[in-house]
Amino acid sequence: MKTEILLSREPGSPIATVTLSNPRKLNAISTAMWCSLKETMDELHRDESLRCIVIRGEGKAFAAGGDVEEFLTVRDDFESAKVYHGKWVAGALGAIVACRHPVVAMIEGPCVGGGLEIASCCDLRIAAAGAKFGAPIMKLGFTMAATELVGLVALAGPAVVLEILLEGRLFSAQEAYEKGLVTRVVLDEAVAEESYAAAGRIAKGAPLVARAHKQLVRRLVATVQALSDTETRDNFAFLDSEDYREGLKAFLEKRSPQFKGC
Amino acid sequence: MKTEILLSREPGSPIATVTLSNPRKLNAISTAMWCSLKETMDELHRDESLRCIVIRGEGKAFAAGGDVEEFLTVRDDFESAKVYHGKWVAGALGAIVACRHPVVAMIEGPCVGGGLEIASCCDLRIAAAGAKFGAPIMKLGFTMAATELVGLVALAGPAVVLEILLEGRLFSAQEAYEKGLVTRVVLDEAVAEESYAAAGRIAKGAPLVARAHKQLVRRLVATVQALSDTETRDNFAFLDSEDYREGLKAFLEKRSPQFKGC
Amino acid sequence: MKTEILLSREPGSPIATVTLSNPRKLNAISTAMWCSLKETMDELHRDESLRCIVIRGEGKAFAAGGDVEEFLTVRDDFESAKVYHGKWVAGALGAIVACRHPVVAMIEGPCVGGGLEIASCCDLRIAAAGAKFGAPIMKLGFTMAATELVGLVALAGPAVVLEILLEGRLFSAQEAYEKGLVTRVVLDEAVAEESYAAAGRIAKGAPLVARAHKQLVRRLVATVQALSDTETRDNFAFLDSEDYREGLKAFLEKRSPQFKGC
Numbered sequence: 166m167k168t169e170i171l172l173s174r175e176p177g178s179p180i181a182t183v184t185l186s187n188p189r190k191l192n193a194i195s196t197a198m199w200c201s202l203k204e205t206m207d208e209l210h211r212d213e214s215l216r217c218i219v220i221r222g223e224g225k226a227f228a229a230g231g232d233v234e235e236f237l238t239v240r241d242d243f244e245s246a247k248v249y250h251g252k253w254v255a256g257a258l259g260a261i262v263a264c265r266h267p268v269v270a271m272i273e274g275p276c277v278g279g280g281l282e283i284a285s286c287c288d289l290r291i292a293a294a295g296a297k298f299g300a301p302i303m304k305l306g307f308t309m310a311a312t313e314l315v316g317l318v319a320l321a322g323p324a325v326v327l328e329i330l331l332e333g334r335l336f337s338a339q340e341a342y343e344k345g346l347v348t349r350v351v352l353d354e355a356v357a358e359e360s361y362a363a364a365g366r367i368a369k370g371a372p373l374v375a376r377a378h379k380q381l382v383r384r385l386v387a388t389v390q391a392l393s394d395t396e397t398r399d400n401f402a403f404l405d406s407e408d409y410r411e412g413l414k415a416f417l418e419k420r421s422p423q424f425k426g427c
Numbered sequence: 428m429k430t431e432i433l434l435s436r437e438p439g440s441p442i443a444t445v446t447l448s449n450p451r452k453l454n455a456i457s458t459a460m461w462c463s464l465k466e467t468m469d470e471l472h473r474d475e476s477l478r479c480i481v482i483r484g485e486g487k488a489f490a491a492g493g494d495v496e497e498f499l500t501v502r503d504d505f506e507s508a509k510v511y512h513g514k515w516v517a518g519a520l521g522a523i524v525a526c527r528h529p530v531v532a533m534i535e536g537p538c539v540g541g542g543l544e545i546a547s548c549c550d551l552r553i554a555a556a557g558a559k560f561g562a563p564i565m566k567l568g569f570t571m572a573a574t575e576l577v578g579l580v581a582l583a584g585p586a587v588v589l590e591i592l593l594e595g596r597l598f599s600a601q602e603a604y605e606k607g608l609v610t611r612v613v614l615d616e617a618v619a620e621e622s623y624a625a626a627g628r629i630a631k632g633a634p635l636v637a638r639a640h641k642q643l644v645r646r647l648v649a650t651v652q653a654l655s656d657t658e659t660r661d662n663f664a665f666l667d668s669e670d671y672r673e674g675l676k677a678f679l680e681k682r683s684p685q686f687k688g689c
Numbered sequence: 690m691k692t693e694i695l696l697s698r699e700p701g702s703p704i705a706t707v708t709l710s711n712p713r714k715l716n717a718i719s720t721a722m723w724c725s726l727k728e729t730m731d732e733l734h735r736d737e738s739l740r741c742i743v744i745r746g747e748g749k750a751f752a753a754g755g756d757v758e759e760f761l762t763v764r765d766d767f768e769s770a771k772v773y774h775g776k777w778v779a780g781a782l783g784a785i786v787a788c789r790h791p792v793v794a795m796i797e798g799p800c801v802g803g804g805l806e807i808a809s810c811c812d813l814r815i816a817a818a819g820a821k822f823g824a825p826i827m828k829l830g831f832t833m834a835a836t837e838l839v840g841l842v843a844l845a846g847p848a849v850v851l852e853i854l855l856e857g858r859l860f861s862a863q864e865a866y867e868k869g870l871v872t873r874v875v876l877d878e879a880v881a882e883e884s885y886a887a888a889g890r891i892a893k894g895a896p897l898v899a900r901a902h903k904q905l906v907r908r909l910v911a912t913v914q915a916l917s918d919t920e921t922r923d924n925f926a927f928l929d930s931e932d933y934r935e936g937l938k939a940f941l942e943k944r945s946p947q948f949k950g951c
Binding site: 213216267288289290319320322342343345348363366367369370371372373374375377378379381382383384385386387388 | 564565566567568569570571573576577580584585586587588589590592593594595596605606607648649650651652654658661662664665668670671674684686688689
Binding site: 475478529550551552581582584604605607610625628629631632633634635636637639640641643644645646647648649650 | 826827828829830831832833835838839842846847848849850851852854855856857858867868869910911912913914916920923924926927930932933936946948950951
């Protein structure tokens with residue numbers, strides 16, 4: 166099966182739907198999908214007839230993370246990590262934020278790792294009660310890229326993000342709501358209805374005002390000083406660790422990893 | 428009926444009450460009221476015998492927003508918007524923040540638009556269960572002024588503020604509490620009692636300590652870089668849009684607006 | 690009885706326990722304890738075999754604050770306050786934050802003043818349902834040091850911190866959870882089990898990843914400009930007030946203070 170980003174829009178509708186599709190892996194985001202997501206958002210940005218975008222996953226999942234299998238080849242050293250995170254992932258996340266139209270994340274099932282990063286860059290997050298949130302990458306032996314982490318910290322604050330990353334638990338939708346990760350929680354069977362209802366409310370307002378608010382609210386968040394080259398290199402130091410190799414290997418062999426701290 | 432700011436204080440009491448009064452319009456804040464609110468807060472700031480201030484609305488409403496009818500005359504182009512928002516509104520909100528005494532907002536009924544802005548500048552917000560919170564200005568075709576938005580973002584974070592502005596829903600007091608917009612929620616009939624109880628607790632502490640804490644806590648929030656002239660101009664670009672004229676017209680004619688995105 | 694910091698670790702365990710012990714005063718933190726807490730955290734920082742640290746109080750209390758009795762001698766003027774807060778307290782809190790290992794606060798009973806400051810510098814906060822949170826120092830006539838306040842504001846936001854400091858109430862664990870002060874609340878009898886379960890989850894992840902995340906998440910919080918010398922002096926202006934003398938005196942005589950605002 167293909168891994169792809171699907172774009173659909175009912176004739177005459179002011180709302181477009183972007184679907185993350187990698188159904189064999191709970192919509193884990195492959196490199197091709199990160200690239201296509203950026204292109205899709207850029208294209209929608211240019212379409213002034215649009216009023217709102219809904220991002221969802223294929224079937225009953227939002228996205229279960231990055232495509233870990235790929236990491237062995239596409240993110241194996243500092244140079245490839247800089248391209249993977251700095252260009253592909255950051256490009257896609259940045260295109261969601263920079264898109265002139267408001268974006269609603271419709272979240273069912275797992276919203277994990279890269280999926281959580283995508284959701285955190287959307288403007289609203291409507292969660293099904295059965296959705297699950299987290300980023301248990303400490304079990305895989307790698308650190309989140311700062312360019313992806315900064316949006317999560319801005320959304321939910323440092324304490325919630327540290328909890329997610331240090332313990333590696335998955336949160337229920339209710340816990341995610343209590344901790345500011347999602348906008349609201351609805352019954353599983355109502356998540357599409359409520360997501361498009363929210364998009365519809367947005368679409369009824371003055372479009373220039375929605376666009377101005379999307380930009381202005383983010384402008385009024387205090388900025389974080391950019392990482393130095395040394396800090397960026399430190400961010401990817403895990404690539405040289407034995408634990409990273411062990412983490413990926415254990416994941417692909419479906420066993421528990423044995424970490425050594427080196 | 429007059430639109431005015433009322434000031435009262437029981438003889439010998441350490442607590443003053445400031446009342447937003449425009450009962451014909453659910454206490455919508457007129458230009459005269461913004462100016463008078465600033466003067467009143469400045470006057471209370473100078474009174475060292477005071478220990479705490481309660482801001483409330485006349486009757487069963489806090490404040491339903493700015494006085495929209497006035498916008499046709501007092502906020503009609505960039506120059507008048509700079510005075511209206513930069514001098515009158517920012518003056519009143521700044522005077523609440525700069526006032527040496529802690530300020531408690533006692534909130535019943537609608538706390539919307541300019542009312543929500545006032546509440547967000549107070550130090551505590553005690554809400555009646557039936558109070559309603561929001562800023563559905565996307566239905567009126569205009570953007571919130573950055574000088575007013577920055578306090579809301581500091582209070583509740585960018586995600587909650589985007590939700591308020593993009594969807595234009597009104598929140599219940601309970602939802603406002605869950606999202607960090609209010610300090611606590613009490614039964615409708617207990618809101619005055621609890622607001623003055625909170626003011627009383629504040630008044631019993633060491634006054635110099637309360638004043639130092641009010642100032643110091645705000646000092647320890649990371650600052651946002653001031654808007655450039657171009658950004659300020661962009662903030663008021665809606666003034667030249669057809670949608671703004673349509674939004675005001677539809678509101679005053681009590682019909683739904685037809686926005687075109689220009 | 691001694692006031693001390695106890696350090697324990699089961700043979701072969703990846704988790705160390707640091708115990709705040711001043712049982713005569715609900716583990717109020719004496720100067721000796723602040724100094725020892727810093728030394729203990731520095732020592733644990735250097736131990737690369739460790740995976741996680743649990744900080745708890747002796748018996749059924751976390752810590753009821755600083756040791757107020759001591760203030761009469763060790764924090765009596767600006768010079769001594771600069772040493773007490775700038776060196777001893779800031780040294781201990783900074784050592785928790787700088788410690789390479791994740792730190793879990795296990796919180797029963799009072800978590801007040803200096804105790805709340807310690808908890809706010811930990812990475813996770815597991816609270817017993819009966820725990821109590823606050824910093825009612827307005828009843829003692831003094832202002833929180835900015836170096837201690839900044840962590841609380843980063844954790845829970847300015848509105849929650851102002852509420853704590855202005856009203857001087859104690860929060861229940863549930864209210865503390867709702868306001869972002871604690872990570873989760875469990876039954877009183879389950880607080881040790883859940884705290885060590887959380888530490889165990891952390892200990893099972895890749896250690897270098899936990900250390901990187903602890904550092905990186907804090908790096909991605911926008912920084913606050915350091916206080917000027919004048920601002921630091923203002924922070925301790927209470928030392929010259931009659932109300933500070935009265936506050937301490939009333940506390941030690943177990944009576945209500947009579948503040949005059951000077």
